Amino acid sequence: MRPVLAKSLLGLLSLLIGLFLILPTLFVVPMSFNGSSSLGLPTRNWTTHWYTTVFTSSQWGEAAWTSVQVGILTVLLATSLGTLIAVALARGTFRGRGVLQALVLSPMIIPVVVVAIGTYMNFVAWGLTGSVLGLALAHTVLALPFVVVAVSAAARQLDQTYELAAASLGARPRTVFRRITLPLLAPGVVAGALFAFVTSWDEVVVALFLSSPDVRTMPVLMWTQVRSQVSPELAAVGTLLVAVSMLSVVGLHLLRKDQNA
């Protein structure tokens, strides 16, 4: 009887922890459809009013456009640089490999505030603050480790014999890369690109320092408004932010599943 009791207690505890993880994350969704402006729950009158407010507001529109631009630019930069680094790390034998790996991964560990102020001071001097390019460059630093991890995993699984086999069948090095290596790396690269986008899309600390009133991302605008007044409009924005992230992650999951099928 006791093991059974222990087992159901563990199950109950796990359920509660799972709810603690997910409920606050999804809490913005019902909040954003709440009819009253006081942000209380539960409610009986649902409304899409707050979404209308957000979609018709020019400042949210501009911020969303900035976020998308920064996200796409970050994806392009981080994916191309990260793929090269990951392939070299997975395949290459050269001195300083360990140091390079630590360097590439360290933006995951070094406090973002520290990276943010250092970047801010440089970008003020270089005139890169308040620009989409500046934001994307800074976000690329933060996104790079995720791309490298995702592509490295794919590159490690890529057996080198495939490339030898292709060469023995008459493929020149460039053809081998295009026809064999790249297609086999593709799932890792796509995963890395999605991670890079989500990293940029949600990032707020670095963006706070580098944004200007004209060029600011959605999280930055949300941050300034959260500090002044909490409104259901922000819940609508939050829902949009979370929805895009979750779509990316679910897309990634489906991609993996497809790969394994």
Added chain:
Amino acid sequence: MTTAAGTKAELEVVGLHKQFNGVPVVNDVSLTLRAGEFLTMLGPSGSGKTTTLRMIAGFEHPDRGEIRLRGQDLTALPVYERGIGMVFQNYALFPHLSALRNIAFPLEMRGVGRTEARRRAMSALEMVELGSQAKKLPKQLSGGQQQRVALARAIVFEPDILLMDEPLGALDKRLRETMQLEIMRITREVGATVVYVTHDQEEALVMSDRIAIYNQGRIEQIGTAQDLYERPTSLFVADFIGESNVLTGHAEPGNGVVRGATWVADVPSSATVTGSGPVSLVVRPEMLRIASGAAPEGRNRLEGRVQEAIYLGGVRKYTVRVADGSLLECRVPRTGTESVLDPGDEVTLSWHPDQVVLLPAAERAEPAERAEPADAGAAA
């Protein structure tokens, strides 16, 4: 692919040397293949056979030596220009391409048009009896089917040479036997010249025209299965191919005999003994005659006591402890009239002098082995 079978050398490997981190892996390997020949490299793992194969394919660069295909030196030619077919140990089928597109790959690399490449790939697929599996991805095929696709891919572009690196290692025993015959059928059908690597001696005996026995980076002996079994030139080969009993004694050139502690043997007529010194006599278990009871004095016989008697169906295997304490093995085919012995029986073992092989005693090639790396190091 060549149809002009003949005596001309198709592939020549001359004085190949290769070291990894200062350790010699391939040490002065030379061999010559005739067109259409099936040569197997056999040896324990780490003896250099796969490295030799990888140098022929172009995956490794030899430190010294030459590889010539119909007289043309391949050593400086990159892998993709050698036109050598290779079947890999784990097949190396491209996981993102269907069976048919895997086979069409080498044709496309050679500029064959898409439809023509597909047509020829399809006929290769049919030759390995997988015509119905064309659209499947490698992971949807069984191990044996993947093996066939790999073989079809390696021969579809009609390479001069086909290299196979333990291609059956991943298959179970039964499938392996089927595939051995299948590979022989197909390679004969296309007339391919094959270099095959395995560590399975039975596989080598079944498939090969000639076998090269590798040991510690060198070829110990190269010859037909019969050569190697009946006329081994070293104890390593005698031991590696089949089972053998080794008797150690001293040659007495004046008398034409070899004298052991408790026996005297005639020198086989095929051998000549020049100096007196330690020698080994190799006797295959099936060449030993066994009879119960002690025998009168004489040459080419030994007395002993049966230690173990094992019934193996077609043969009975006896392990006999002889006077000097060593164990000899003896196999008696079941004829219905053979005498049956039990453990503890006193017996006499005898042999015909021409059915033993005389070899220099347990030569350990250490000094030569040591000299080589230093030599190679100086050259590098």
Added chain:
Amino acid sequence: MTAARETGARSATRAARFAARHGWLLVLLPGGLFLLIFFCYPLVTMAVRSLTDPGPQNYTEVATSPVFRQVLVTTLKTAGLTTLVCLALAYPYAYRMSRASARTTTVMMALVLLPFWSSLLVRTFSWTVLLQDTGLINKMLMALGVVDQPLQLIRTSLGVEVGMVHILLPYMVLPLYTAMRRIDPMLVPAAQSLGARPSRAFARVTVPLSMPGVYAGAVLVFVLSLGFYVTPSLLGGPKNTMLGEVIATQVTRFGFGIGSALGMVLLVVTLVTLGALTLLGRAGSLARERTP
């Protein structure tokens, strides 16, 4: 075989050898340069600013100010507590997940990964609404009659702690789960067949074998906690300010010097913690290997 062909082959071989020796450096060049300019150089700039803007006295001020010392203590305490609470919650969760059916594992993994990849700002925002005086939690507590007056939850250390645990829990669950999945599922039955009761088998087999995961998760959560900025500044009050917030305030309001010096303090504390914990972890695994 023509001479031209041979020459071509030779030069191709030479090129291949060059690529083999130097090729990786060329491949690494763009990424390496990028990291040097946009990751390493900012850290250098910060270090230089901390010493020159206006001078090294920045550090004297940081060292002598009771406010900054208090902030550092709060930061370390919060990080430590967050790590412990995360471990306490993540361990049973990861254990259950490692022993669940494939379908349950997928669901439990989704419950970890969806928050993990969702905006930290949005999740913190949810907590500000949940924890405010008129928020859901206070309303429920009052409806249940547990309290008469709304509790002060937001702008307290409790609020910060709840938010940070929520944000960082996935970083603890994932390494723990990875470590527990590596444990051969037959080991616990084996221990039981040798006479260990289930609890003893758990304590003697599962727990020691999960230690690498505990270690990796704890290091990760602690180090990440040290630099937190968004969550403490939205959920905390003036009494529980953390280092990250002070740095941001300094740089945006009072100039780069002190902010950079504090940034250096945070960087050094992070790296030292990481280094010390890594050494400790190695010593721990060594000790485990040597104990019979």
